[in-house]
Amino acid sequence: MTDPAQHIAPRVAIIGGGPAGLMAAEVLALAGVRVELYDAMPSVGRKFLLAGVGGMNITHSEAKPAFLARYGQRREEIARLLAEFDADALRAWIHGLGIATFVGTSGRVFPTGMKAAPLLRAWLKRLRELGVTIHTRQRWLGWTTDGALRIATPAGEIALRADATLLALGGGSWPRLGSDGAWVPLLQARGVEIAPLQASNCGFEVAGWSPLLQGKFAGAPLKNVSLRLDDEPPRQGEFVLTASGVEGSLVYALSAPIRERINRQGTATVHLDLLPQSPLAKLQAALGKPRGSHSLAKHLHRQVGIDGVKAALLRELAPADCFADPVRLAAALKALPLTLVRPRPLIEAISTAGGVPFEALDAQLMLRQLPGVFCAGEMLDWEAPTGGYLLTACFASGRTAGLGMLEWLQP
Numbered sequence: 205m206t207d208p209a210q211h212i213a214p215r216v217a218i219i220g221g222g223p224a225g226l227m228a229a230e231v232l233a234l235a236g237v238r239v240e241l242y243d244a245m246p247s248v249g250r251k252f253l254l255a256g257v258g259g260m261n262i263t264h265s266e267a268k269p270a271f272l273a274r275y276g277q278r279r280e281e282i283a284r285l286l287a288e289f290d291a292d293a294l295r296a297w298i299h300g301l302g303i304a305t306f307v308g309t310s311g312r313v314f315p316t317g318m319k320a321a322p323l324l325r326a327w328l329k330r331l332r333e334l335g336v337t338i339h340t341r342q343r344w345l346g347w348t349t350d351g352a353l354r355i356a357t358p359a360g361e362i363a364l365r366a367d368a369t370l371l372a373l374g375g376g377s378w379p380r381l382g383s384d385g386a387w388v389p390l391l392q393a394r395g396v397e398i399a400p401l402q403a404s405n406c407g408f409e410v411a412g413w414s415p416l417l418q419g420k421f422a423g424a425p426l427k428n429v430s431l432r433l434d435d436e437p438p439r440q441g442e443f444v445l446t447a448s449g450v451e452g453s454l455v456y457a458l459s460a461p462i463r464e465r466i467n468r469q470g471t472a473t474v475h476l477d478l479l480p481q482s483p484l485a486k487l488q489a490a491l492g493k494p495r496g497s498h499s500l501a502k503h504l505h506r507q508v509g510i511d512g513v514k515a516a517l518l519r520e521l522a523p524a525d526c527f528a529d530p531v532r533l534a535a536a537l538k539a540l541p542l543t544l545v546r547p548r549p550l551i552e553a554i555s556t557a558g559g560v561p562f563e564a565l566d567a568q569l570m571l572r573q574l575p576g577v578f579c580a581g582e583m584l585d586w587e588a589p590t591g592g593y594l595l596t597a598c599f600a601s602g603r604t605a606g607l608g609m610l611e612w613l614q615p
Contacts, residue, residue, distance in 0.1 A: 213238045214613045217353055217366035219344040220382075221248025223595060224581030224602035225372035226327060231606030233334035237613065240366070241336060242355060243382065244343035249324045250381040251374065255595070260320040262298065262305065263291040263313045263592035274593045276460055278586035281562045285600040291592070294599055301326040312592055344373075346390040368576050368609045372602060375556025375582040376401040383556070387583065391560065395573045399561055403553035404587040405594075406459050407451025408472075408544040417520050422447040424513040429454070430480040432539075433461055433472065440480050445513060449544065456554065457589050463547050463557070476521075476540040478514050484538050491530035500527060510537065555594055557587040568608025569601065576612060580605040 216232055218225045221243035229239045241248070255261075264271060271291065275282040289297075295305050295313060303323050304316040315323050331338070345354035345361070352363040376385025385401050392398055413422075425444050431454055432438035443452030455462075458474065465472035479487065487508055495503035504510040510518060521540045526532035550556065560579045564572060569584075571577045580601040588594050 214367035215240060215365075216368050216370070216609060216613075217242065217364055218370045218372060219243075219353075220370075220372035220374065220581065221245075221338065221340075222372060222374055222382075222581055223249075223252055223598045224605070225370065226331065227599050227602030228370050228372065228578075228580060228606035228609065229331055229336045230327075230334065231603055232609060233331065233336050235610050237610070239336045240339065240364075242339045242342045242344060244341065245382045246340055248328070248338060248340065249320075251378050251383060252324060252595075253320050254378075254381060255320065257320075259318040260315050260323065261312045261590070261592045261595075262315060262323075263294050263596045265291065265307045265311045265313055271593070274588050274591070275586060275597070276588075278562070282586060282588075282597050282600075284567070285597060285604050289600040289603045291596055294596055297599075298323065301330065310591075344371075344387070344390075346393070368578065368612050370578045370580060370605050370609060371583065372579070372581045372605075373583050375559060376550050377403065377553040377556045379551055383582070385550075385556075391571075396564055396571060397561065399558040399585045401550060401556050401558040402463060403547040403550045404459055404463070404557040405456040405554035405590055406463075406550075406552065407446060407449060407455060407548040408459075408462060408466075409449040409546050409548065410543065411545050413445075413447070413449075414520060417445070417516055418447050421445050421513045421516050425452070426476075426478075426513060426517070428480070429514075430477040431455070431458055431542075432475045432477070433458055433465070436461075438475075438477060438480065445517070448548070450542070451548070453590065459547070459589075460557065460587055462544060466544065466546060471543050471545050473541050473543045476517075476542050478510065478518065478537050478540060479508060482508065484534055487534035487537055488531050491534050508537065554590060555587060556582055557585070559583045559585040561585045566608075568611060569605040570608055570612065578605040578609055578612075 213236055215238045218229050218241040221241055229241050232239050272279050272283050298305055305313055307313055341358055343356045345356050348354055348363050352365050355362050355364050373387045374383030377383060388398050422445060425442055427442040430438040430440040439457050441454035443450050443454040462472045490507040504515060522536040526536050560583055569578050569580055581598045
């Protein structure tokens with residue numbers, strides 16, 4: 205007689221309903237595994253939806269070497285995740301949901317319609333048809349003394365036993381959407397070493413703007429400028445002055461090295477080129493022209509187009525005695541020193557650095573300290589700039605963990 209237990213599919217618990225958790229759920233459900241997904245929020249994919257408010261940048265179309273370089277010190281680890289599920293595979297998967305994609309002028313990839321909601325709706329429909337059960341308003345609290353999962357539900361706490369568990373709980377930068385970092389002490393209590401969570405893709409503070417700059421230009425954008433840290437190639441783009449410092453896409457692109465410099469030395473000085481399209485010699489010649497009765501402010505505007513927030517920042521940061529010397533003034537326009545003293549708080553950041561180190565995981569993303577427990581997504585110790593790189597690696601890590609769980613569940 206056949207043992208009925210042989211026909212019962214293993215039960216897997218996934219904690220976290222972001223892209224990594226949902227992708228692992230799909231991999232497992234397609235293989236016939238019973239998947240129970242738990243999320244503390246009233247609905248899943250809340251950060252995913254918010255990321256798509258201004259246009260759902262799902263991935264990037266740039267060549268693979270440049271793409272992988274975006275992951276910095278964790279390039280090798282992320283490369284292994286992307287080996288079987290890269291940007292092209294992600295686009296093909298989205299197309300399989302009935303959502304078309306296109307490449308924008310910057311190389312970023314978007315779903316047609318630019319919104320995240322249609323993609324998430326189609327995905328959740330597929331998961332439900334595959335038999336995935338999604339439990340919302342249910343928060344993971346750790347483990348019982350005998351190893352069961354503690355889940356707080358609206359009806360009270362339950363103890364759940366699963367054949368395998370995936371933790372896909374996000375970082376710590378969006379507590380109101382569920383990514384609150386509350387998992388850190390729970391894993392540390394089980395002997396898992398965690399790299400401290402830090403702000404990534406974030407703004408930075410200065411020691412203090414003058415009342416004039418803060419009062420008149422906080423919120424003003426600086427467009428068509430470039431930033432450089434040390435001797436690295438400058439990055440061109442735009443950012444915004446804030447009441448306490450700077451933020452915006454150009455600052456986010458340099459946030460990792462700026463943050464690490466501050467960690468090591470206490471401050472980080474970046475050099476701002478207010479006119480990256482104008483060679484230094486050309487600016488020196490233009491500013492060296494006689495200005496007659498015109499004020500210096502008028503001269504700067506007429507000769508090199510500097511006014512408004514750029515003129516105010518020049519006055520704020522350049523040495524006072526350089527304004528009488530066209531050569532030194534031109535040099536200041538090309539390399540204005542901007543000293544940053546700290547990142548903005550973690551809860552304001554777009555993403556998180558730090559988390560579960562890859563060294564604590566095997567190749568299938570299972571915790572070496574906790575057999576049968578896997579981790580994926582932003583709670584792993586990696587970071588990347590905005591532009592689709594974050595989402596791509598989250599999807600890929602969820603797929604890798606899902607496949608690892610299937611392997612773990614084999615008799």
